Amino acid sequence: MDIQFPQIIFQMINFGLVLFFLTRLVYKPVLKLLEDRKKKVAEAAKAAEQVLQEKEEIEKLKESTLLKANQKAKKIEDEIRKEAKNDAKLLLERSKEEISAKEAKFSSELAKLKKEELKSMEAEVKKAALVIAEKVLGSSIDGKKHQKLIDDSINEIIESL
Amino acid sequence: MLQINIASAIALSDIQKKKLEASLQKKYSKEELAFNYQVKEELIAGLSVSVAGRLYDTSLRARLNQLASKI
Numbered sequence: 001m002d003i004q005f006p007q008i009i010f011q012m013i014n015f016g017l018v019l020f021f022l023t024r025l026v027y028k029p030v031l032k033l034l035e036d037r038k039k040k041v042a043e044a045a046k047a048a049e050q051v052l053q054e055k056e057e058i059e060k061l062k063e064s065t066l067l068k069a070n071q072k073a074k075k076i077e078d079e080i081r082k083e084a085k086n087d088a089k090l091l092l093e094r095s096k097e098e099i100s101a102k103e104a105k106f107s108s109e110l111a112k113l114k115k116e117e118l119k120s121m122e123a124e125v126k127k128a129a130l131v132i133a134e135k136v137l138g139s140s141i142d143g144k145k146h147q148k149l150i151d152d153s154i155n156e157i158i159e160s161l
Numbered sequence: 162m163l164q165i166n167i168a169s170a171i172a173l174s175d176i177q178k179k180k181l182e183a184s185l186q187k188k189y190s191k192e193e194l195a196f197n198y199q200v201k202e203e204l205i206a207g208l209s210v211s212v213a214g215r216l217y218d219t220s221l222r223a224r225l226n227q228l229a230s231k232i
Contacts (some may be wrong), residue, residue, distance in 0.1 A: 019187050134205060137221060141206050146171045153169075153207040153219040154177055158184040160217060 163192040168199045169208035170220065184187065 141149070164186060166171070173181070182196060189212070204220035210215075 057178055066213070126229055126232055129232075130225055133225055133228075134222075137225075138205055141221075143171075146206055149206040149221070150169060150171070150173060150177055150208060152183075154181050156219045157181070157208075157217045161184060161188045 162195050163189055163213060164195050164197065166197045166211040167208060168201045168204060170202060170204040170206045172200050
């Protein structure tokens with residue numbers, strides 16, 4: 001078997017051409033495509049990471065807002081409870097004052113009524129006592145006593161003249 | 162003439178009238194006196210003498226009234 005140099009050279013040139021075209025037309029575009037894809041994946045991963053981070057921040061914000069809202073609601077509830085308690089206390093005090101005033105008024109009216117009633121009774125008793133005295137004295141004085149009383153009256157009048 | 166009104170629970174005897182009149186004459190010696198006697202059972206006992214706007218009331222009724230005003 002003879003070595004044919006021109007054939008070898010031709011094969012080498014041919015191989016070189018094929019290599020050149022393959023490198024130029026296939027390898028570089030594929031490499032570029034892979035690079036682009038890698039970049040896109042990296043960007044997507046970054047974006048995903050950012051989204052996750054944002055999500056975490058939103059979660060944190062949500063929790064914080066919820067906590068604040070709960071605290072505010074608790075504070076409002078406490079204030080309302082406190083206010084209601086104060087109102088109830090005030091109402092109770094007012095009621096007590098009103099009851100005391102009514103009691104005092106009632107006692108005063110009762111005392112007044114009692115006094116009036118007593119006064120009226122006293123007057124009635126006086127009248128009755130006078131009537132009884134008149135009856136008793138009128139019936140118990142006989143003629144002799146009358147004369148004695150007349151004599152005493154005359155002496156008394158003479159003394160006072 | 163000075164009017165003297167004498168009211169008593171029963172009629173006065175002459176002795177009693179004279180005694181009273183004598184005392185009144187002595188008190189009002191400058192005046193001419195006219196005595197008016199009345200029997201008032203409501204006086205209960207004793208008598209009252211009204212003279213020159215003054216009243217001398219020693220009746221039992223007057224005493225009871227005084228007592229009533231005090232109580």
